[in-house]
Amino acid sequence: MDRGSRSKDALLDAAERLIAERGFEVPLRDIAQAAGQRNNSAVNYHFRSRQDLLDAVVARRLLPMELERERMLGELDERDTTDVHALMRVLVLPLLSLESTHYARFLQVVGTRLRTEPHDSAETAWPRVLDALSHAVPVADRRVRRRRVAAVATAMFALAAEHERSAHDGDPEEIVHMLAAMLTATSPRLV
Known part of the structure; x- marks a missing residue:
């Protein structure tokens, strides 16, 4: 890796960490200094x-x-499953397994400031998994299904950020289970 690439990577690492820890308005000068840039x-x-x-x-x-x-989704396609827990694993586990200890918190801070959503490209697995989850939610009302899927996406980032804060203490499957429970909960009108 050349010096320019190393400098760029150091800036990305510093930006991710400092924005996660101190917020969006962290001075660019502080990011440069944290990356070892004079x-x-x-x-x-x-x-x-x-x-x-x-x-x-x-x-x-x-x-x-x-x-x-994509790899995980391919395995699901082979089994032709619509299992909510399996689909939640596809969304959650890659985020929780990142080497970074700041990315989910970074997303919480900058989420509304991104030009595009981190996963909104049609070429990504994200919209396909969300669509499959929407169809797997055991509620007839389409608006309720969409609202639940959107709430789960928001909760996923919050839970991933907390997982990072706690230095990855806890079982990622517990997060998968909590999010799946949000999707599959009985509708209040049916209780």
């Missing part, structure tokens, strides 16, 4: 803007997660 303009040199830096952090983490989700 030049306070290093972020602008490598990424042009704060927005491009955010997008680069997401892009770097997204590809490995989506490759793992």
Whole structure:
């Protein structure tokens, strides 16, 4: 890896960590210093803007997660399952298995500021899994199913961030189980 690539990776690591810990408004100068850069303009040199830096952090983490989700989804397709727990594993486990200890918290901080959602491309596994989950929810009302799937996605990022904060203490399957329970809970009108 050349010096420029190492510098860029160090900036991405520092941005992910500092934004997760201190918030969106962390000065770019602090990110450059945390990355070992003497030049306070290093972020602008490598990424042009704060927005491009955010997008680069997401892009770097997204590809490995989506490759793992594709692999897991392929195994599900072979078994032709619509098991909610299995589908939740496809969404959750790649996020929880990242080497990073700051990415889920980073997403919580910047989620509303991203140009695009981290998973909104039609080429990713994310929308296919959400669609499958929507069809697997045992509720007839389509609006309720969509609302539950959206709530689960929000809860997933919050639970993943807490998992990071606790230094990965706890069983990822517990998170899968909690999220699956949210999707499959009996509708209040039926209780």
